[in-house]
Amino acid sequence: MTATDPPPGSEARTAVDDGWTVERLRLAAEAAQVGTFAGDLxxxxxxxxxxCRAIFGVGADVVITRADFEALVHPDDAERVAEAVRRVRGPEEPGAYALEFRIVRPDGETRWVESRGRVVYGEVEGARRPLRFLGAVVDITERKRFQEELTEALAVxxxxxxxxxxRVKNSLQLVTSLCSLQAGHAVDAGVKRILAEASRRIGVIAAVHERLYASRRHDRVDAADLLGGLATDTVRALGDPERIGFSFDGPPRPATLAIDRAVxxxxxxxxxxxxxxxxAYPPPRTGTVRLVLADDGGGALRITVADDGVGLPEGYDPAESTGIGMRIVAALARQLGATLDVADAAPGARFTLALPPA
Incomplete structure (x- = not known):
């Protein structure tokens, strides 16, 4: 016995090991309910x-040909499957494919299968040619049914x-109309003003829901579309276009607001x-109000409202403001975890709301 001779019994052990490998693969395929197939090209x-025969509903004694397989493929998927088979057999192709398609079993039942295959190439008469086609197939009908049910449930x-x-938008618009109607009948000027301001604020909430309804998204809303549109409507309704202009600069990239932060x-x-x-613009002063949105790319959003008007009163502190508007701003900023910066713009004033990432 030379140093290069295999030890006694090694060939027998190799045969046993190969047999165990084949048996393990067979058991794994059975456990996973995977059918396998091979074709001589x-x-x-x-x-x-x-x-594989059970998946396709073919008996153990039935001889299967390529034509038999093609006849089992659903007519609506036949061309797609045939094209995949043609493409995978090309000499320049990678020789592998993965495909989901329907089959119609001999008993008439339609099933979904997922098939993965690979071509084995060899040299024939000096040329690379496909020789064998190996693959596996799994019945995925239940998975497809679940996906269809999930899609339908999501659509609902x-x-x-x-x-x-x-409905929320319509209900809020009704409340707005009632407040406006009541304000029109109020005698006291203070009551009339309070009702008008309440109507306007409710109208803002209604407008948010209207844009959500129009966008068909219910979790997030485009910040530029929402705030730019609302700002334009507000300036058009309450501004003086002869004296006060308006400009809006959106972020360079799309920025969204979660619905709980949008309102x-x-x-x-x-x-x-x-x-x-x-x-900012007591008559006859003129100028332009600017709304600027800036997104840092990490989810933080900076919203600036600036004017070039008369500026802030000396010693102005928004935290000590007695006006209901600034008190609302301060309370909502705290709710959002945002910071509010108020500064003289020389000329005018600048209010900047910094929203942290959600």
Whole structure:
């Protein structure tokens, strides 16, 4: 016995090891309910495992040909499957595919399967040619049914949320109309003003739900679309276009607000705009109110309302303001975990709300 000779019994042990490997693979395939198949691409002969035959509903004694397989593929998926098989057999192709398609079993039942296959290449007459086709197939009908049910349930949920936003918007608009009607009949000027301001604030909340309804999204809203649109509406309704202009600069990249932050943020911006429209430009002064949104890319959002008007009163402190508007702004900023910076802009004033990432 030389040093290169295999030790006694090594060939037998190798055969046993190979047998155990094959047995382990067979048991794994059975446990996973995976069917396997092999095809000779030179002769066209096919060999399907018992599980593969069970998936396709084919008896153990039935001889399977390529034409038989093609006949089992659902007509609506036949061309897609045939194209995948043609493509995978090309000499320049990687020789592998993964595909989901429907089959129609001999008993008429339609099932979904997922199939993965690989071509084994070899040299024939000096050229690289596909020789064998090996693969596995799994019945995924129940998974597909679950996905369809989940998709349907999500569609129902979306429809319900859309209806909720629509109804909330309509209800808030009704409340707004009632407040406006009551304000019109109020004799006391102070009561009339309070009702009008309450109507306007409720209208802002209604507008948020209206935009959610229109966008068909119920979890987040585009910050530029929401705040820019509301600001434009506010300036148009309460401003003086002959004296006061308005400009809006959105963020360079899309920025969104979660729905639970959209309403308080919109109310804050609305109050800051009204504050500028009411106090920054006493007649006959003219100027421009600017709304600027800046996104740092990490989820933080900075919202600035600036004017070039008369500026802030000396010693102005928003925390000590007696006006209901600034008290609302301060309370909502705390609720959002945001910071509010108020500064002279020389000329004018600048209010900046810094929203941290959600």
């Amino acid at each position: 030179l002769t066209g002969a096919l060999d399907w495992s018992p599980r 949920k979306e429809a319900l949320l859309e209806e909720v936003n629509h 308080p943020t919109a109310l804050i911006v609305n109050e800051m705009l009204i504050n500028a429209l009411k106090y």
